[in-house]
Amino acid sequence: MTLLAVERIKLFTTRSPWWCALAALAVTIGFSALITGTADTGELITVSSAEFGYTFGMAVIVVLAALAVTTEYRFNTIKTTFQAVPNRGAALLAKAGVVGGLAFVIGELAGFGSWGLAKLLKPSGDLALNSTADWINVAGIGVVYAIAAVIALSVGILIRHSAGAISLVLIYNLAVEQLVPLIPKVGNKIHEWMPFNVAHKFLTGTGESNGSRGGEMGPPLSDSPLSPGWALAYFAGIALVLLTISIVVAKRRDA
Template structure:
């Protein structure tokens, strides 16, 4: 518990986490505002309304990675290791703190975006109702944010450089996983099972939508996608823990 308290104090001792969390909320509400107002909100389907939350997830990963890399930059992690020699415990405390924050943010932002867009839409679609699998599409971001925090902490621990960690966390889901999908024959089969594509399946609709947005037949089910995403995070975190114990701080 003391390590969690220390990590909380260190995290919120600067302004950057507050700005990042504000950016996550702003990104979530921006798309909700857009789809809630355009054409009286007739196209405000849950997956579109919540698309800004996915962008917010990327911003949150940046915040989680910086929580590690800035400590390497300013040398505060060495002091922490002197006070708590068990490095894995320190990494665990930091990961748990950020995962809990991610889960809370992953609940607040999608609910705010959903109801904000619904309030703005004068002619909302029938799907913009919090029932059935829409519950999963909205609340599922809590799990994705939490798991993303684990991945971001692991990447930050492995690289220790802010620029490198942020670049990987932004380029991998936004570019690399998309490029893999265009590889002939193999790409479309592999892409749905890549980390962030699999995670996105957990908040994707399985029902047919007005524009035909359904999960790929080659891809995982929502539960399979979440389990795959968690699996990637656990493996990456375990590697980071081993590397952290074996190298100099």
């Protein structure tokens, strides 16, 4: 608990997490307001369409997570941390727990905030949380944000430079997975197993949260062959593997 308290103090005494948190909420909820507010009178707003802006908020979350560790390397405060806590694995796990916890809270606020605003702007929309799929699409955003934060934190530990880590996680999150299907013959098969595509499968399933007309009324669905439960396990497994690798590397090299 002491390590968690220390990491919490280090994280919240800097400005970047606060600004990133506000930015993530603003872009996610703002996108929901844009989609809902500009919808035609006859267009049905669903839970899935109200939550589609989560991808933009996740881009800010990965920046927050990467900065949480790379700034320590930049200003050499990580050396003080490792001197005070010789067990580097424990220190980095505590940091992952704090950053992941913050990302989870931001995700829950963003998910329910987007849904609530859509409900306010379009009370006639198909926005009732009547099924497990609907609840996952809203409440699951916090889980996805937390896992994405751990992935970005792991990349930050491996690269140690803010610009490099942020560039890598942003380019991958916003561009790489969308371009993979363009690879001839094997592109679509590879895309089915890309981490953030699989995370999208966890949130949207087979389109149940797109309303009574299924996938026809919402944003594009994931092409992952996994069920939502296995999709979450797969996404979490990738984060765990990356975190383990980053901790092993951190233990073997100089701070």
